[in-house]
Amino acid sequence: MSGMDLERLASELKSDKAARDALIEDNKRLEAEAKKLEKELKTLQKEDPSSMFLFYEKATHIDCEGYREYMEAMKLKESLKRQLASEKERLRILIESRTDITEMSVEPLSQAELIRIVKQLERRKVDAQSKLHEAENSLNSTAKEVAKLRDAQKMYQTEFDLRDRKRGTTRLQR
Known part of the structure; x- marks a missing residue:
């Protein structure tokens, strides 16, 4: 394994970490948005409990694009975590096995x-x-x-x- 390969792997690791961090930030943002929507729903329920039937009826017709995006992001995040762990292990093995001939x-x-x-x-x-x-x-x-x-x-x-x-x-x- 040459220095170029190690640099490439280190670069990939860095970009994977950046992608992971971005996904973590997106996850935090989505969780905050979900909490905000839950609070809003609770306040609406307190104000007019009878309107909740209409809300749930409409909700079945709403496209859940945000939820799908969230699930895809979570799957990608898990995949990147696995890749990151395997790349870290691979780099560790390469560094340990490297001897100066x-x-x-x-x-x-x-x-x-x-x-x-x-x-x-x-x-x-x-x-x-x-x-x-x-x-x-x-x-x-x-x-x-x-x-x-x-x-x-x-x-x-x-x-x-x-x-x-x-x-x-x-x-x-x-």
Whole structure:
């Protein structure tokens, strides 16, 4: 498991935590809304108990979209909790199992283990070379952009100098 994978997993964990926190906030908001509606219903019952029959009759025809959304959010929340727990466990195992192969003693290792370590080192070398190549390309493109900007700056400066000279001669002629 490379550092990129750990970073990706950490990023996923962070986004899952953010999603979980958002769901918790939504849950709190929905619970507060439910309590508010319950209080409102109780006050309506106290004011006019006979109107409750009409209310329940109308309620059977009302689309319960909010309730469905709440249930979907709760299912998603539980799913995210399970995923978060499994990702935490996976990260813990990865971190515990990670050893630095560059500091290992090679004497007690079998030939198969040595071959595996050599392959890992070769992969690391290829990864490092590709990162170096990407960095070189980035530096080259940045250097080209800087050169273009300097050329443009020189061109504009020359243009401004020419304008100033023309203004100076026209001012003197007046």
